[in-house]
Amino acid sequence: MDVNRQQFLEDGYVILRQVIPPDQLDSLRHSYEIMVDRQRATWAQEDPPDGVWGRAAQPRLNLTSLADQIDESTASTIEIWLHENTQGASSQLLGVEDAAVTEMMLMCSPVSDHGPARWHRDFAPAHSSPVMGYAEDILDNGPRYVQWNLSLYDDDVLWVVPGSHVRCLTSDENAQLERDAQAPLSSGVQTHLKAGDGVAYILPILHWASNYSTRMRRTIHGGFSMFTHYPNLSYLKQLSPQARETFGRWVKRSDDTMTRTEIALRAALEADGAAYQQALQDLHPESGSMAMRQSTILLSKSAKRIQDLKRPASGVSEEELSYATGIHPMTMQCGQPMADRFSVAEAGRLWERFRWVDDRLRGDQDATCPGFQGGPTSYFFNDVPAELTVDNFIAQWS
Ligand SMILES: [Fe+2]
Incomplete structure (x- = not known):
């Protein structure tokens, strides 16, 4: 066609x-x-x-x-x-x-x-x-x-x-x-x-x-x-x-992608900047800096969900928990199977690592914006702050 x-x-x-x-x-x-x-x-x-x-x-x-x-x-x-x-x-x-x-x-x-x-x-x-x-x-x-x-x-x-x-x-x-x-x-x-x-x-x-x-x-x-x-x-x-x-073929690739996602998360956990960048490249070959930034934003959501699933008693709402179990591979969300790959302690450290990304993505107050799904939120609807780059994220680790 x-x-x-x-x-x-x-x-x-x-x-x-x-x-x-x-x-x-x-x-x-x-x-x-x-x-x-x-x-x-x-x-x-x-x-x-x-x-x-x-x-x-x-x-x-x-x-x-x-x-x-x-x-x-x-x-x-x-x-x-x-x-x-x-x-x-x-x-x-x-x-x-x-x-x-x-x-x-x-x-x-x-x-x-x-x-x-x-x-x-x-x-x-x-x-x-x-x-x-x-x-x-x-x-x-x-x-x-x-x-x-x-x-x-x-x-x-x-x-x-x-x-x-x-x-x-x-x-x-x-x-x-x-x-x-x-x-x-x-x-x-x-x-x-x-x-x-x-x-x-x-x-x-x-x-x-x-x-x-x-x-x-x-x-x-x-x-x-x-x-x-x-x-x-x-x-x-x-x-x-x-x-x-x-x-x-697709199932094999999907398994590989999940493993590569885990490798990226673990590279961040271990504060290994070179391994993190390599893992992003492996996840999304031949892609440039904007893809790496977008993957980093999406991985910050994964880190949050893993933490929510590992520590459900820590004040997580029902709604957040149900998001956390959702499997949405296009946005690199693997739900419970990914959470199962991390210990409670690792999940806590992983979220601490990605919190810098999360903090860059939200303001002080809840707001609404036409044309989006979801209710009022403190997360930005439109622009990614210029300081949110993969290099700046990695620079926080030393
Ligand atoms: Fe739609």
């Missing part, structure tokens, strides 16, 4: 036509509908019965949690993610040889009209980084992750603000969002997908689900990255030998 990477990098999104080969569309719709029925059967046993399907603005299937229900009739719901038009195109867009699928989901229309959602970027600065941390890494090294919407039926729900993946919002955009975060933005563009088309986009682009209406919506949703984790691969036995081999 021909992709225009330059346009993708500039605009932060690209629309690709007929990603699902037309002769596969009907059978893929059928397979996904079987999965919808199976998910609904599971939801029907919950309390209240069918609550998600009946109440959610955007009922969503996660194929990972339905992994045990993948069989011959539904294997194509996974295999579409391995197609040249999705996996191959993603590798081109990311500028890598072998992009790996991250999450595999399906977004569905609700049973009653829910109207527009709120404009947002897909992250909360308190748990990842200021937006310019992402932006400067993307401008320097390209994106680490590409997200997809791939429509099984015509879909024009998604709007995006072109170029907003690498910049802060303008004062005019902020003012519009403060007035009404659920209305069209003058800088926004509506995407129009015909059945089988896809839109690939770079987070943290500002985007909007403009209308959760009852119009039939079955849009495959997920992404690709070099950073992955697969909690349940029981569906592998249903896939072709080639697909199994592909996942095998």
Whole structure:
């Protein structure tokens, strides 16, 4: 599939036509509908019965949690993610040889009209980084992750603000969002997908689900990255030998990435600056200083989460604990399995080490900012302070 990477990098999104080969569309719709029925059967046993399907603005299937229900009739719901038009195109867009699928989901229309959602970027600065941390890494090294919407039926729900993946919002955009975060933005563009088309986009682009209406919506949703984790691969036995081999490669890489993340954290723990810089390079080869800074910010969050999981009694809120267990490989968060690799004493020292980074990322008072997820926070939304560099971080260790 021909992709225009330059346009993708500039605009932060690209629309690709007929990603699902037309002769596969009907059978893929059928397979996904079987999965919808199976998910609904599971939801029907919950309390209240069918609550998600009946109440959610955007009922969503996660194929990972339905992994045990993948069989011959539904294997194509996974295999579409391995197609040249999705996996191959993603590798081109990311500028890598072998992009790996991250999450595999399906977004569905609700049973009653829910109207527009709120404009947002897909992250909360308190748990990842200021937006310019992402932006400067993307401008320097390209994106680490590409997200997809791939429509099984015509879909024009998604709007995006072109170029907003690498910049802060303008004062005019902020003012519009403060007035009404659920209305069209003058800088926004509506995407129009015909059945089988896809839109690939770079987070943290500002985007909007403009209308959760009852119009039939079955849009495959997920992404690709070099950073992955697969909690349940029981569906592998249903896939072709080639697909199994592909996942095998990705699983191996995911294990290696986790080990390299641990090596980076331990290098900081041991105050070994050269080893720390080497570990960052190994995690994100051929990347420049902005990637190393962004990885350092993300590793400071890992250090915090490891500490939260090791010392849950030390005044950590339920919400923080639930973040700490979350596995989000694209932002280098490995949850409990990473915490298990450190002793309580090490976790304490690790957090002390990264506290310098954390302190640089927050002010004295909680604030809010339009267009982000999460509530009021003292963490900066937009800019990374100039003094936060990897060299300055390492200089604190002597
Ligand atoms: Fe979103």
